[in-house]
Amino acid sequence: xxxARSLPSIDREQIRARFALSYVPERHRRIIAGQEVIVxxxxxxxxxxxxxxxxxxxxxxxxxxxxxxxxxxxxxAYAIEETxxxxxxxxxxxxxxxxxxxxxxxxxxxxxGVVTQSAGHxxxxxxxxxxxxxxxxxxxxxxxxxxxxxxxEGQEVEARETECMHCGADACSFTVEKTGAAAEVPAAPExxxxxxxxxxxxxxxxxxxxxxxxxAVVGLAIRGTEEGLIPAFGVYLANTPAxxxxxxxxxxxxEMSKLGRMESATRLLNEAGESCAMNTFRGIMDSPEWxxxxxxxxxxxxxxxxxxxxxxNAFGWGNWGVTDHEPGxxxxxxxxxxxxxxxFLESRGKASEAQCWMLQGVSAGMMELVYGEGSFADRFxxxxxxxxxxxxxxxxxxxxxxxxx
Amino acid sequence: xxxxERVRACIHPETFKYFVARDDVLDTWSxxxxxxxxxxxxxxxxxxxxxxxRFFIRATRMxxxxxxxxxRHCTDADVQAIHDLLGFRPEDCAA
Numbered sequence: 001x002x003x004a005r006s007l008p009s010i011d012r013e014q015i016r017a018r019f020a021l022s023y024v025p026e027r028h029r030r031i032i033a034g035q036e037v038i039v040x041x042x043x044x045x046x047x048x049x050x051x052x053x054x055x056x057x058x059x060x061x062x063x064x065x066x067x068x069x070x071x072x073x074x075x076x077a078y079a080i081e082e083t084x085x086x087x088x089x090x091x092x093x094x095x096x097x098x099x100x101x102x103x104x105x106x107x108x109x110x111x112x113g114v115v116t117q118s119a120g121h122x123x124x125x126x127x128x129x130x131x132x133x134x135x136x137x138x139x140x141x142x143x144x145x146x147x148x149x150x151x152x153e154g155q156e157v158e159a160r161e162t163e164c165m166h167c168g169a170d171a172c173s174f175t176v177e178k179t180g181a182a183a184e185v186p187a188a189p190e191x192x193x194x195x196x197x198x199x200x201x202x203x204x205x206x207x208x209x210x211x212x213x214x215x216a217v218v219g220l221a222i223r224g225t226e227e228g229l230i231p232a233f234g235v236y237l238a239n240t241p242a243x244x245x246x247x248x249x250x251x252x253x254x255e256m257s258k259l260g261r262m263e264s265a266t267r268l269l270n271e272a273g274e275s276c277a278m279n280t281f282r283g284i285m286d287s288p289e290w291x292x293x294x295x296x297x298x299x300x301x302x303x304x305x306x307x308x309x310x311x312x313n314a315f316g317w318g319n320w321g322v323t324d325h326e327p328g329x330x331x332x333x334x335x336x337x338x339x340x341x342x343x344f345l346e347s348r349g350k351a352s353e354a355q356c357w358m359l360q361g362v363s364a365g366m367m368e369l370v371y372g373e374g375s376f377a378d379r380f381x382x383x384x385x386x387x388x389x390x391x392x393x394x395x396x397x398x399x400x401x402x403x404x405x
Numbered sequence: 406x407x408x409x410e411r412v413r414a415c416i417h418p419e420t421f422k423y424f425v426a427r428d429d430v431l432d433t434w435s436x437x438x439x440x441x442x443x444x445x446x447x448x449x450x451x452x453x454x455x456x457x458x459r460f461f462i463r464a465t466r467m468x469x470x471x472x473x474x475x476x477r478h479c480t481d482a483d484v485q486a487i488h489d490l491l492g493f494r495p496e497d498c499a500a
Binding site: 124128231288291 | 412413414415416417418420422447448449450451452453456461463464465466472474477
């Protein structure tokens with residue numbers, strides 16, 4: 001690993017050691033630097049961002065920036081050690097950004113108002129999914145830079161991307177303006193754990209060895225390379241704090257509800273999940289990882305679906321499983337600790353409606369991917385999902401019922 | 406003759422699996438190693454991989470087929486070069 005550009009004496013490998021993954025097997029949770037992180041790929045991440053930023057009447061970039069700033073300020077602060085001098089603290093922020101898979105930031109001149117990025121997860125993601133949509137796309141990085149100033153300097157700043165590789169620049173550039181206000185690391189919501197018990201639910205059986213898949217994923221180093229990207233399963237992965245996804249989804253729905261468009265908001269979030277299932281999982285199913293370990297387990301068509309569920313559990317989406325399945329026709333899934341339901345409960349309290357927009361979309365999308373025919377466009381919307389129970393509503397588990405539309 | 410199949414929903418839209426003739430697999434990997442660096446075996450799934458600024462070159466431990474993922478700065482000349490190493494001639498295949 002290269003030495004710090006401005007600080008050659010700092011050992012970045014030692015800094016990276018602070019971000020060692022802690023996996024909690026009974027809850028299928030991945031924890032890095034004190035934050036539960038969720039593994040998603042460039043397809044989902046760029047799509048959810050585009051969904052939120054694409055609505056004209058709300059400040060979508062502001063929503064993404066705020067969610068990032070809040071969660072990453074906590075994570076950076078957690079990773080900083082008391083004995084770190086200021087220069088080391090900036091390196092901690094740079095390396096955390098890279099470790100999580102977002103790319104390579106240069107924060108060495110952040111205090112002079114200039115930040116650059118030489119590789120970016122969202123640059124890659126938009127390049128694949130939305131190549132013709134030419135505008136700066138590194139909003140999450142803006143939030144991360146703001147978070148770094150809160151955690152390191154105790155200052156509020158506004159970071160804005162002025163040039164982006166997605167638009168053809170050689171590197172992404174950000175300006176940083178100090179507002180003059182002090183800022184504290186925001187407190188985390190009070191965490192809720194173990195609201196449900198798996199032993200009361202009987203899961204359906206398949207030919208898939210779930211534990212072998214989970215062990216392989218947990219054994220895989222899902223951490224950024226020197227350039228801060230995580231190429232694996234034929235896609236670019238990133239470890240994103242659950243609080244970032246929840247902050248984005250909850251505020252997006254709230255802002256849209258103020259405009260009387262809650263139904264549109266939730267449908268858009270569902271579609272992002274549905275697209276995630278079809279694109280991310282399609283990519284994974286074509287990867288050497290799938291071919292090496294999972295393909296030999298497949299005996300029935302439905303085994304593919306069970307394998308995808310095992311993978312998603314290992315990615316930290318929560319502990320969910322299939323309770324009933326008629327191949328090609330219907331699917332019932334139960335989630336014991338989905339991050340969306342818990343996140344809503346933690347930050348907003350009990351909900352009147354189900355809140356697992358991503359898992360809803362993924363449930364339908366998996367059926368469309370495994371049993372559908374034709375192009376993705378042909379398959380889209382061919383299965384309908386209803387989340388009949390949700391932990392956020394006070395139910396003991398979340399239940400997803402999927403049927404042909 | 407090497408043939409190829411398109412891989413969908415990947416990092417780059419022009420991603421393919423190249424199926425190399427069985428008796429040429431080891432020589433192909435030798436050529437790829439000399440050109441792009443030594444392959445490493447990743448933990449977890451045991452995928453064999455060369456990471457290069459222009460390509461990700463990946464396979465199971467069986468080493469065949471070979472998935473070639475083009476990266477952002479990959480040029481037509483880069484593609485031609487790796488096709489030569491893989492023994493792939495687009496004009497021979499419909500894919």
